[in-house]
Amino acid sequence: MKITDDSPPVLSALDRPNSYIGRSLPRPNLQRLTQGRGQYVSDVTLPRMAHVAFVRSPHAHARIKSIAADAAKKAPGVIAVVAGAELAKVMTPWVGVLTHLKGLKSAPQFPIAVDRACWQGEAVCAVVARTRALAEDACELVEVTYEELPAVTDPETALDAKTPVIHSALGDNLCFERKLDVGAVDKAFAESDAVVETTFMFGRHTGVTTEPRAVVADWNAGEQRMTVYHGTQAPHMMQNLFAKHLDLAEHQVRVLTKDVGGSFGIKVHTYADEMATVALSKLLKRPVKFVADRIESFVTDIHARDHRIKAKIGVNNDGSITAFEIDDLTGIGPYSVYPRTSGIEANQVVNLTGGPYTCPNYRAQARVVFQNKNVMCQYRAVGHPIAVAVTEGLVDLAAAKIGMDPLEIRRRNLIADDAYPTQLAAGLKFEKLSHHESLAHLDSMMNYAGLRAEQKKLRQQGICRGIGFASFIEVTNPSAAFYGVGGARITSQDGATVRLDAQGAIIVHSGVTEQGQGAEAVLAQCVATSFGVSIDKVRVVTGDTDHTPYGGGTWASRAAGIGGEAAWQAGKALRGNVLAVAASILQAKPEEFDIRNGIVVDKVKGTERLPLDELARVAYFRPDTLPPGFQAELMATRHYVPRAWPFAFTNGIQASYLEVDTDTGFVKLLKHWCVEDCGTIINPQLVDEQIRGGVVQGIGAALFEQCLYDERGQMFNGNMADYLVPMAVEMPDIECGHVVSPTADSEFGAKGAGEAGTAGAPACVMNAINDALRPLGAKALTDMPFTPDKILRALGKV
Amino acid sequence: MIDFALDISLTVNGEPVPERVEARKTLVDFLREDLCLTGSHVGCEHGVCGACTVRVNGEIVRGCLMLAVQCDGAKIETIEGLSDSGEVADLQTAFEQRNALQCGYCTPGMIAAAQDLLKRGGVPSRDEIREHLSGNYCRCTGYHAIVDAVESVAQARAGGKA
Numbered sequence: 005m006k007i008t009d010d011s012p013p014v015l016s017a018l019d020r021p022n023s024y025i026g027r028s029l030p031r032p033n034l035q036r037l038t039q040g041r042g043q044y045v046s047d048v049t050l051p052r053m054a055h056v057a058f059v060r061s062p063h064a065h066a067r068i069k070s071i072a073a074d075a076a077k078k079a080p081g082v083i084a085v086v087a088g089a090e091l092a093k094v095m096t097p098w099v100g101v102l103t104h105l106k107g108l109k110s111a112p113q114f115p116i117a118v119d120r121a122c123w124q125g126e127a128v129c130a131v132v133a134r135t136r137a138l139a140e141d142a143c144e145l146v147e148v149t150y151e152e153l154p155a156v157t158d159p160e161t162a163l164d165a166k167t168p169v170i171h172s173a174l175g176d177n178l179c180f181e182r183k184l185d186v187g188a189v190d191k192a193f194a195e196s197d198a199v200v201e202t203t204f205m206f207g208r209h210t211g212v213t214t215e216p217r218a219v220v221a222d223w224n225a226g227e228q229r230m231t232v233y234h235g236t237q238a239p240h241m242m243q244n245l246f247a248k249h250l251d252l253a254e255h256q257v258r259v260l261t262k263d264v265g266g267s268f269g270i271k272v273h274t275y276a277d278e279m280a281t282v283a284l285s286k287l288l289k290r291p292v293k294f295v296a297d298r299i300e301s302f303v304t305d306i307h308a309r310d311h312r313i314k315a316k317i318g319v320n321n322d323g324s325i326t327a328f329e330i331d332d333l334t335g336i337g338p339y340s341v342y343p344r345t346s347g348i349e350a351n352q353v354v355n356l357t358g359g360p361y362t363c364p365n366y367r368a369q370a371r372v373v374f375q376n377k378n379v380m381c382q383y384r385a386v387g388h389p390i391a392v393a394v395t396e397g398l399v400d401l402a403a404a405k406i407g408m409d410p411l412e413i414r415r416r417n418l419i420a421d422d423a424y425p426t427q428l429a430a431g432l433k434f435e436k437l438s439h440h441e442s443l444a445h446l447d448s449m450m451n452y453a454g455l456r457a458e459q460k461k462l463r464q465q466g467i468c469r470g471i472g473f474a475s476f477i478e479v480t481n482p483s484a485a486f487y488g489v490g491g492a493r494i495t496s497q498d499g500a501t502v503r504l505d506a507q508g509a510i511i512v513h514s515g516v517t518e519q520g521q522g523a524e525a526v527l528a529q530c531v532a533t534s535f536g537v538s539i540d541k542v543r544v545v546t547g548d549t550d551h552t553p554y555g556g557g558t559w560a561s562r563a564a565g566i567g568g569e570a571a572w573q574a575g576k577a578l579r580g581n582v583l584a585v586a587a588s589i590l591q592a593k594p595e596e597f598d599i600r601n602g603i604v605v606d607k608v609k610g611t612e613r614l615p616l617d618e619l620a621r622v623a624y625f626r627p628d629t630l631p632p633g634f635q636a637e638l639m640a641t642r643h644y645v646p647r648a649w650p651f652a653f654t655n656g657i658q659a660s661y662l663e664v665d666t667d668t669g670f671v672k673l674l675k676h677w678c679v680e681d682c683g684t685i686i687n688p689q690l691v692d693e694q695i696r697g698g699v700v701q702g703i704g705a706a707l708f709e710q711c712l713y714d715e716r717g718q719m720f721n722g723n724m725a726d727y728l729v730p731m732a733v734e735m736p737d738i739e740c741g742h743v744v745s746p747t748a749d750s751e752f753g754a755k756g757a758g759e760a761g762t763a764g765a766p767a768c769v770m771n772a773i774n775d776a777l778r779p780l781g782a783k784a785l786t787d788m789p790f791t792p793d794k795i796l797r798a799l800g801k802v
Numbered sequence: 803m804i805d806f807a808l809d810i811s812l813t814v815n816g817e818p819v820p821e822r823v824e825a826r827k828t829l830v831d832f833l834r835e836d837l838c839l840t841g842s843h844v845g846c847e848h849g850v851c852g853a854c855t856v857r858v859n860g861e862i863v864r865g866c867l868m869l870a871v872q873c874d875g876a877k878i879e880t881i882e883g884l885s886d887s888g889e890v891a892d893l894q895t896a897f898e899q900r901n902a903l904q905c906g907y908c909t910p911g912m913i914a915a916a917q918d919l920l921k922r923g924g925v926p927s928r929d930e931i932r933e934h935l936s937g938n939y940c941r942c943t944g945y946h947a948i949v950d951a952v953e954s955v956a957q958a959r960a961g962g963k964a
Contacts, residue, residue, distance in 0.1 A: 030898050037906030038894040040841020040881030047840040214845045214853055214907040214941055265907030266941050298846050520905030520942055693901050700944030724846040731936040732945040
């Protein structure tokens with residue numbers, strides 16, 4: 005039985021009776037999921053509900069000359085066939101720009117293509133029918149005549165004069181560009197003992213949520229209200245967008261999010277087919293359901309990470325890193341995705357490259373170009389896996405060049421643990437990080453010296469093993485600096501409302517959402533602790549814009565750090581209110597009491613004075629017995645937003661140990677380690693599982709996952725047999741360790757943990773493969789994913 | 803073709819089910835849409851991800867690769883039935899305690915596949931568990947916790963101590 009934690013519980017000054025902080029409690033909402041009693045949007049059925057299927061463009065770029073729908077309209081079960089122009093009368097188009105990403109531009113995007121399809125898979129016509137199968141049958145009968153247009157598919161030539169401009173109104177195919185030049189980069193390279201240059205390639209990949217995107221929209225003409233059951237990470241953001249583009253007031257839209265079958269950043273964007281489904285419900289005045297099938301997921305769920313980065317590092321023989329330089333080129337599809345834009349990923353690459361190190365000289369250029377492929381946008385750890393792979397890949401190449409141990413070169417360049425607060429050359433501000441303590445912890449946890457000895461011994465027997473490292477930083481707990489300042493209605497604050505029910509239990513409503521990461525467990529732990537009640541008396545409600553406080557939902561590792569702090573403060577506020585009631589009943593002062601285990605007690609002696617169910621009975625049913633003028637307030641709301649720092653950066657380091665079969669090119673992952681610092685740990689088990697899950701998604705990027713397109717913009721591996729994701733048998737056990745540097749921005753001190761694993765794992769696996777192959781004279785591999793053919797090519801075997 | 807329906811009679815979670823079903827309908831769509839047994843999930847729709855894993859006549863199958871009409875006379879067990887009978891109660895508890903699920907979408911299929919391994923008896927190694935569960939994709943956990951949970955149940959069932 006291994007149901008224990010890797011790390012001892014972290015108890016903090018927050019400990020009081022009923023302290024659940026730092027304890028690995030099981031999540032309260034799991035039983036319904038293990039019993040198959042969850043409610044995912046794909047499970048939702050409503051009276052009069054119709055199903056929509058979409059006719060999608062088979063071309064990457066084509067003019068829509070005509071759509072003949074007569075046969076489809078007459079097909080069995082068909083309710084409506086609706087093309088782009090008709091739906092555009094119901095819903096306005098959108099443009100994915102943010103004002104703080106200066107110069108970022110995009111074109112208006114419609115729920116269904118009007119006149120022109122800009123990628124393979126873009127919806128050109130909707131068929132609504134009694135069942136999904138009947139809708140798909142009728143889709144076959146819709147005859148669309150296309151005039152194929154030249155497809156822009158290669159980012160390298162997207163800006164050439166000869167290349168067609170996808171949106172002529174924009175003038176060129178450049179979506180966004182950013183340049184940064186700090187310190188004296190040229191001078192630093194000129195004076196370095198060694199300079200290493202290479203090009204990193206990252207495979208375009210996607211989230212592959214096991215439940216595809218799903219939405220059920222229900223326009224009730226009698227109420228003039230739109231209810232949307234939506235598998236989303238940001239219900240309030242979607243409420244705003246549905247309302248805005250249907251010309252409704254926000255209060256006319258209710259977004260309900262119950263169980264969501266995987267998100268990872270995929271489900272935090274505006275998707276044309278989901279917007280179309282909502283518009284169709286308005287048009288048809290009845291519930292309409294859309295669930296993407298798997299091929300639709302592959303060609304319309306946002307893709308990410310399609311970057312080519314030319315990179316350079318300067319280093320001296322003592323290991324000191326003198327300069328970093330990167331030139332990033334990324335192709336994002338035909339539109340910047342609304343409302344978060346497709347400029348953020350490249351922007352993050354520029355921000356984060358070199359992030360763990362004290363290096364004063366840094367030059368970066370990033371260009372984001374349009375192409376006729378599916379759109380790219382923010383997927384788990386946005387930009388981090390790229391920036392970390394570039395940085396850590398360069399650091400390893402530099403170490404190899406000067407003959408230094410990879411852990412030693414990091415030790416010599418990582419920002420010192422006592423240097424905080426500090427600011428990076430690129431402008432990032434760090435409150436408190438723990439790179440060196442993390443590295444030391446990792447060193448001993450993995451027995452680095454022992455592994456090196458084993459590697460050496462096995463190499464003599466012809467077994468080729470490698471060890472790779474990746475230090476990283478992670479953006480968490482974003483303030484308004486992320487989106488709000490750019491004009492997007494994406495809130496960075498979050499709220500919690502807590503209420504004492506009539507039997508002394510607590511109901512929590514929160515604006516963050518549960519995507520499976522354990523947000524509801526963490527919120528319950530926060531409230532139970534700060535209020536003073538046993539956790540089984542706390543019920544958490546999320547994902548309902550009619551009832552929860554206005555909040556941002558789940559993204560950028562914010563649920564625990566921001567939503568948890570709001571819940572903690574709300575629990576404290578309710579505690580104060582309850583003690584006021586107790587004081588009035590017991591005719592004493594509130595400060596003489598405490599709440600422990602659901603009972604009002606004497607603060608000093610701990611003597612039980614009043615159980616909460618009795619207090620609630622008096623307050624709710626016999627308020628006439630309370631002193632005149634006293635009003636019990638058994639509900640309290642608190643909000644929180646980080647103010648002192650734009651982001652609460654976390655840090656950590658990962659290591660990978662693997663074996664390469666030099667005959668087949670297969671990589672066997674033997675073990676993976678991650679030490680990270682997410683500040684106060686509320687639930688160690690949940691943090692570890694976020695790390696592990698994140699690591700495996702990062703390993704997928706390193707070894708398997710890639711959306712393969714041909715030169716005509718056709719994705720040709722859009723199914724789960726050809727697009728590989730990690731399977732159980734290929735994955736290693738993953739050991740987690742922690743260093744704790746709480747943020748002082750909140751009382752609680754928690755930072756995020758959801759993306760650290762994904763941020764560091766690809767770099768770490770890449771470095772381990774190169775560590776394994778370097779003695780064999782192989783050229784360093786820098787082109788993810790590292791498939792067997794690439795490894796054999798590096799070895800000169802094919 | 804869409805008019806082509808057949809009468810079938812089968813047992814689902816111990817209950818007799820006489821239904822008329824479209825010939826083209828998959829077993830998992832039949833379970834979810836016609837019988838409202840939404841615990842079986844649809845992930846890849848072509849037999850790769852395992853989210854639709856159910857038991858037919860004692861063997862686990864992909865509900866998306868079998869047609870409902872092929873199940874005439876069969877005995878079907880879904881996660882709802884496995885839960886009600888208590889057969890997988892220890893696995894469910896271990897998954898909950900070990901946080902061997904996050905979004906939970908793969909979990910009913912994962913539990914059915916794990917039970918298929920464990921009912922063969924003995925205590926499989928971690929590698930054997932990983933091998934057996936490789937037809938069931940999980941995008942959330944990274945599998946480590948799932949392997950822990952299944953291993954702990956195997957040990958407990960074998961009478962060993964954790």
